[in-house]
Amino acid sequence: MATKTKKTTDKYKPNQFVVHPHHGAAKVVRKVNKNVEIFDENGEVKSKRRQYFEIEVLTDGLLVMVPVENVDEVIRPVISKNAVSRKVFPIFKEKPEEAGTNWE
16 A cells, blocks of 8 residues: 555656646646644544645646645546547547437
């Protein structure tokens, strides 16, 4: 498990481009440690140190903090043009599926 954690924390480097699902294209600025307050199982406030990737959204300069522990659920790397032609374009050649009844 320690190997996976190390791999996740080193997954993105400063100046690497990524895609955020809500904000779009972004650039990794840095990895930071922050103290955050959380509630424990007894409802008491505790301080805990967490690591974050700080990313800058390219369209408006917004800075977004992405928890390292959730990074795979939040951002993804930008795919290459070659990957687009191999993985994305073939989808457009498939026969369209019918929309569900909630779209009528």
